[in-house]
Amino acid sequence: MTDSTLVTSPASAPFRRFAPGGPTRRAIAAFRGGGRVADAAAVLFLALLGVAILWPGLLTAYDPLEATPGTTLAGPSLAHPFGTDYLGRDLLSRVVFGTSRTISASLLAVTIGLGVGSLLGLLAAYFGKWVDVIVSRVIDVLLSIPGLLLSMVVVVALGFGATNAAIAVGIASVATFTRLMRSEVLTVTNLTFVEAAHHIGAKRFTVLFRHVLPNSYSAVLSMTALQFGASILWIAALSFLGYGAPPPQPEWGLLVAEGREYIVSSPWLTLLPGLVIVLTVLSISRINSIFSSTRKD
Amino acid sequence: MTSLPFVLRRLGHSLLVIALTYVFVYAVLFFLPGDPVASRINNPQNPIPADQAGAILEYYNLDKASIEQFWISVTRLFSGDLGYSLATGRPVADLIQQGLGDTVALAAVALLFTIVLALGVALGAVFAPFAPLRKLFAVLPVLALSTPGFLIGLLLLQVFAYQLGWFSSIRDEGVKSLLLPAITLAVGVNAPIAQVLIQGLRKAYGEPFVTVLRAQGVPEYRIITGHVIKNGSIPAVTLLGLTIGDLLAGSVIAEAIFSRAGLGFVTEQAVRAQDGPVVQAIVMIVAIVFTLVNLVTDLVYPLIDPRIRTAPKPVAVTVAPTQKAAVS
Numbered sequence: 001m002t003d004s005t006l007v008t009s010p011a012s013a014p015f016r017r018f019a020p021g022g023p024t025r026r027a028i029a030a031f032r033g034g035g036r037v038a039d040a041a042a043v044l045f046l047a048l049l050g051v052a053i054l055w056p057g058l059l060t061a062y063d064p065l066e067a068t069p070g071t072t073l074a075g076p077s078l079a080h081p082f083g084t085d086y087l088g089r090d091l092l093s094r095v096v097f098g099t100s101r102t103i104s105a106s107l108l109a110v111t112i113g114l115g116v117g118s119l120l121g122l123l124a125a126y127f128g129k130w131v132d133v134i135v136s137r138v139i140d141v142l143l144s145i146p147g148l149l150l151s152m153v154v155v156v157a158l159g160f161g162a163t164n165a166a167i168a169v170g171i172a173s174v175a176t177f178t179r180l181m182r183s184e185v186l187t188v189t190n191l192t193f194v195e196a197a198h199h200i201g202a203k204r205f206t207v208l209f210r211h212v213l214p215n216s217y218s219a220v221l222s223m224t225a226l227q228f229g230a231s232i233l234w235i236a237a238l239s240f241l242g243y244g245a246p247p248p249q250p251e252w253g254l255l256v257a258e259g260r261e262y263i264v265s266s267p268w269l270t271l272l273p274g275l276v277i278v279l280t281v282l283s284i285s286r287i288n289s290i291f292s293s294t295r296k297d
Numbered sequence: 298m299t300s301l302p303f304v305l306r307r308l309g310h311s312l313l314v315i316a317l318t319y320v321f322v323y324a325v326l327f328f329l330p331g332d333p334v335a336s337r338i339n340n341p342q343n344p345i346p347a348d349q350a351g352a353i354l355e356y357y358n359l360d361k362a363s364i365e366q367f368w369i370s371v372t373r374l375f376s377g378d379l380g381y382s383l384a385t386g387r388p389v390a391d392l393i394q395q396g397l398g399d400t401v402a403l404a405a406v407a408l409l410f411t412i413v414l415a416l417g418v419a420l421g422a423v424f425a426p427f428a429p430l431r432k433l434f435a436v437l438p439v440l441a442l443s444t445p446g447f448l449i450g451l452l453l454l455q456v457f458a459y460q461l462g463w464f465s466s467i468r469d470e471g472v473k474s475l476l477l478p479a480i481t482l483a484v485g486v487n488a489p490i491a492q493v494l495i496q497g498l499r500k501a502y503g504e505p506f507v508t509v510l511r512a513q514g515v516p517e518y519r520i521i522t523g524h525v526i527k528n529g530s531i532p533a534v535t536l537l538g539l540t541i542g543d544l545l546a547g548s549v550i551a552e553a554i555f556s557r558a559g560l561g562f563v564t565e566q567a568v569r570a571q572d573g574p575v576v577q578a579i580v581m582i583v584a585i586v587f588t589l590v591n592l593v594t595d596l597v598y599p600l601i602d603p604r605i606r607t608a609p610k611p612v613a614v615t616v617a618p619t620q621k622a623a624v625s
Contacts, residue, residue, distance in 0.1 A: 140314045141321050144584045144591075146546035152568045156576050157325045233445045237550060240447045241565060253445070260451060260554075264459045274448040281443035 042286035045279055052099040062090035064097040064250045082272045086262060091255070095273050098250035102277075105166035105244075105251075106231040112170025113231075114224050117177025124178070125185035126208050135178065142175035151234060155243045162245040165238040169231050180223050184216035191215075225288035229281040236277055252277050304596060311592045318584045319374075323367055326573045349386075356381065380574035382567070389578045392563050397582075399559035403482070403551070404544040406475050410483035411490065411540065415533065418487070419494035423502065424521060435495060438488040446547055450481040450554035478551040485547055486540045494533040501529030531602050538594035542587035 051058055068084070076083045082091035124135035142150065147169075154168035188194060189212055197207045236253030238244045245251035247258075252273055259269030373380070379389035421434035441449075457477060458464045464477055501507075502525050510520045548561030560579060567575035 137313070137317055140310075141317045144314055144318050144542075144588050145322075145580055146542040146583060146587070148549065149542075149546040149564075149580055149583055152549070152564070153322060153325055153576060153580055156568055156571050156573065159571070229443065233443075236445050237447060240445070241550070241553060241568070243568060253447075256445075256447065256451070263451060263455050267455055270448075270451050270455070274445065274451070277448070278440075278444050282440070285439060285443065 038286060039290055042283035042290075045283045046287065049099055049103065049280060052096045053103060056093075056096045056099070060090065060093035060096045062093040064089065064094040065248060076268055076272075083266065083268045085258060085269055091269060091272060094250035094255055095252070095276055098252050098255060098273075101162060101245060101249060102232060102235060102252045105162055105235045106169075106228055108163070108166040109169035109173065109231040109235065110224060110228045112167060113173035113177050113227060114220070116170075117174040118181040118220055120174070121178040121181025121183075122185055122208070122213065125182040126189060126212065132182075135182070139175045139178050139182075142172075143179075147172045147230075148234060148237060151238060152243070155238065160243050160246070162239075162249070162251065165235055165244040166231075169234045169238070172234070173227050173231065176227065177220065177223065181216070181220055184219050185212055188212050188216045222288060222292045225284055225291070229284040232277065232281055232284075307592055307595055311588050314588050315581075315585055318588075319371075319581060320367075322577050322580050322584075323370065326577055327366070379578045382575050383570070383572045389574050392575060393560065393578060393582065396558060396560040396563045399557060400545065400548050400552070400561060403475055403478055403548055403557070403559060404541070406479040407482035407486065407544050407547075407551075408537075408541075410479050411487040411544075412537065414483055415487040415491040415494055416530075418491040419498055419533075420521075420526075422491075422495045423498040438491040438495075441484050441488040441491075444484075446481060446485040446550045447554060449484050450478070450551055453477045453481060454554060474555070474557075478548075478555040478557060481551045481554070482544055482547045486543050490533050490536050490540065493536050494530060497529035497532050498525060499529075501525045504528070534601060535594055535598065538590045539587075541590045542583055545583045545586065 062080075068089075071080070071084050080090050080092065082095060085091055085094070120135050120138070124132040145153070150172040151165070151168035154171050155164060158164040158167060194207060194211055197211050202210075232252075235244060236251075236256070239251045239253035240257045242257065245254055247254065255273040256270055256277075259266070259271075259273065263270050370380070379393070381388055382392060385392075418434050418437050422431050422437075425431045425434060454477065464474065502521075506528075507520055507525065510524060511517075515523075545560070548559060549564045550561070551557075552559045552561035553565050560582075563575065564579050566572070567579065
């Protein structure tokens, strides 16, 4: 939904006081300005995460693993903007250093989901017949188990750890990509220019990779961004439950789990890492909507 | 209406999916490298005595070929034997029976909250009197989708149990202690439904029949409650059926946070102990419930929406356009 559809949405039709130039319209204009602010904030926040991944030392002066016994469970202050945890470790530096762990795990998960998923979808839609039947049943099976539960099954099989959790989330997201890719490729394969390419005498794989694939990718790309956000949440959930990265590591979900023990006396230990997760996923979906609206124009 | 061949075909398809899911879960849990039975017996922290290990090995027939083991587990399944927990040695059926009631109650209350919440948010997003207010409502599902379920749970726990003291965080207070975990589940699950509902209501409100009704002099609220909601909520009802699985899966986190001893708690313990038989049984229960609800939704669909006589693709709503639509 873009802002323009909101203004012209049928919902506003009966309310005549929302005529152009009216007070409500000005409020909408202001809100749209707010939309641009949100866009900028999203870009800025993701840039900040980029810095946290590449040069974490720029954002914090503390070692994420170094315990200082004198300052345990200190509240947010100038010296420790996010406070300190039960061992006196600076929470901000743990969040900053945890960024690369969480983001790279999500990246791995999305790569697996996108790679395996779109390849299966492509093959199923293009070759049809028994390939399609097999792939469709695989999708049915994968979709009949809720994602979080499916990733837990894989974690049980592979064992705990950050990489295994990422692989598990990747496998759990394969079906979503396969289904989307399959329907997109089916649409494109039936277009006349693909038929023309066949008639000119192009080889099957040439048609598939030169013509079909590039034209069916945009919806899948948009899905990738959303799934990236979802992967962050799933991986955080797995490490929150203790199936992901092992304890001394500063992984986001794990930070929330550690903070949970002290939620009564030191709620910031839970809330601030949680807030970072929320802002990250929000920013990613915001950026994705900017890109998908430019693609439509 | 729904023809018999269609019903039979759909039923056969559902049974096939359930059977294939069993094969898949079994394969992932027991065929992959890292045999859970062997690793449980050789667990350095809590080794199993040799005589008990012998009984376990005999029960699971680890000396036989994988295919043979699989066949044995299938025949046992049909005689009602779900196997034994590797961590506690208790029958899996017992563990599940113990937790099932709690979780079903939790899921039912959460489903109720989901419907109320999704309807409230969607009505607000489409019909609230001011555009900024509508936009605010439309943003709520996006916010809920971006928030990890455990954070919602911890927030509720912190505010309502610790700060305000309205709920006990440890004592079981009957129905009252269902509320917070149910809200936790509902907030996470209702977001996609609310988004689809918003789209559906917007679309229905733009249909010509609304103009006709308005011309007839039907009051606006009657148009909305009597016609727009009925017409616009059909895709959301379909999606509602599909969220049953998410409610059951989400109970793992909700029950972990609110210390409830339901199926989610059993799952959490089983995954932690890498207890293959328990995990397998729970996943199969969820998959069966999910597939059956999906089947019923498909079969009931033509009854809810008479315009659709032939088999519709049940999930007309793919995730991508839905989310794209709401993330603005």
